[in-house]
Amino acid sequence: MSIHNRQHNLNFNIIGLIAVIHLFFIGTALCYAGYDYIDINNPFLRKIPIAIPLFKTVSENPAEKRMSNKSSDLLSETLKFTGYFKILDQDAFLVDPGKSGIIASNINFQNWTGIGAELLITGGFQLSDNIIEMELRLYDPFKGRLLVGKRYKGWISDQRKMIRRFCSEVIYVMTGKRGIFDSKIAFISTGSGNKEIYICEFDGNNPVQKTRTKNITLSPAWSSDGKWIAYTAYKKGKPDLYIEHLKEKRSVVVAKKGINITPAWVPGKFELAATLSYSGDPEIYMLTGTGKIIKRLTYNMGIDVSPAWSPNGGKMAFVSNRSGTPQIFILDIKSRKVKRLTFHGRYNTSPSWSPDGDRITYTAMENGQFNIYVISADGGDPVKLTYNEGDNEAPSWSPDGSLIVFSSTREGGPSRLYVMTSYGTDQRRLLALPGEQTNPKWSPNIN
Amino acid sequence: MRKKLWIILALLLVIPGLLFTASCAKKTVKSELAVTAAAEKTSQQASEIMREKMAAKNMFINEDIYFDFDKSNLLLLAQDVLRRKAEWLWSNSEVSVIIEGHCDERGTNEYNIALGDRRAESARNFLVDLGITGSRLTTISYGEERPVDSGRNEEAWAKNRRAHFTIE
Incomplete structure (x- = not known):
């Protein structure tokens, strides 16, 4: 029950959401019912068939019906995006819950098991005076049991937020994790004529230009609370490091002689690693969030660049050419020992450490083609995730580790952002804007 | 001036x-x-x-020096060019220059900025060894961000892997 109590205590005073009331009749058993729905060895190998019929509206008001159908479509799309589900075709449904019922006592679950649905979501929808009320329930039709039920109330403009909140509940029941629904993606786009940083929602919606340096801008990096972003820009004619608060007007610049590039925030701290070359060659340093050097982390005459932290901050992966070509190395912060991670191929760069800590994804060049690989953080054989489809670069994990965003030229034209599951399945385009889009960085979930 | x-x-x-x-x-x-x-x-x-x-x-401004892929060491031809540049700098001792390091588009932007930095530094160190005062030589790396040829072939890439000199 502790989970439910915690949920009741959640603060829902986020902008716009006027009130969120939780449903009640959640069986106690289901707190620990969930995780056997998904194969943890490869959760995307077999997609779970889920039925999401149109929501039941209180009235026959066409505006309400329209908004209701939009909500159920949005729910289907959002759950599909996660890669875990196969959304069943509504034409195959034997009953219309809009006409029958949406609560367990009114549902004949055999109508759903009969079409192969292993999960069912029913919804009730009401629209009055620009306020939406939704009741959403996730059922296991085989067990005839409610897994999670919630009621949401908010402005029409909060529709997406309400749907996402319920998706988060669904994913929590399935995986024990909160999912990606409060995360964003920062990336570089050239639509304005210069490389500038843009930020969109996790599913590519609402891209917004964040920087206006009118010059080269690169390498956005999220702090682990999602409140700060660090990046490299040539505002003053050379590559300097900018550390900025996303909402307040607070920022600092690190503009030492040479290059000031590739920031990576230390998990849970207001500190970041970055490459500076003021000593004469590019080395990685630990900096405070205010841009002061704490200590030097690498010692090698040559290139040391692109740090990526393990989730607990104990280790740092980075790219070095100390063995002749760019390869990924791991520095143990405490022991200061450096271990080479990649041995396949002559060009392995842009590491991103999985949120579970066990895997590292990176870009490799072979035969002039760039592709994305995943390797155990302990080393071993890398697994190739992209094949023969243009250049695929700059992978970045989603905060729950289930997805990877990357850039790809597979359409033959300019580089676009793509998403795939962390096992390489379900590769699809995230968004396309004017110009080209590169260097995506997935944020943590931001509350 | x-x-x-x-x-x-x-x-x-x-x-x-x-x-x-x-x-x-x-x-x-x-x-x-x-x-x-x-x-x-x-x-x-x-x-x-x-x-x-x-x-x-x-000639000092227009003559770039070129590098091999993923390398920042100075090829023999580049060294000849740099010797000529050193002569010019000797006879124009009041001039300060910016050495830009550039890369071809292949590889990560981030690594290429570091590589461009190494290329510019290689050229700078060579000139310093020839007796040019270090304070006259500033480096800026542009990585792969400012190609002279936007083609996607070896000919274009070879032109883009360069150090370029401008007068401050």
């Missing part, structure tokens, strides 16, 4: 000639003509020298 210097230099050569002409006002017309011709010749020479100097300067 450089233009002004040349104007001053030219004036320095021409003005004494004019003064000389003035001081010899009582002499014959013939000698006056000769003097004017001499002054003209001097100014002609000056402008010729100026042209040569401009050409040398343009």
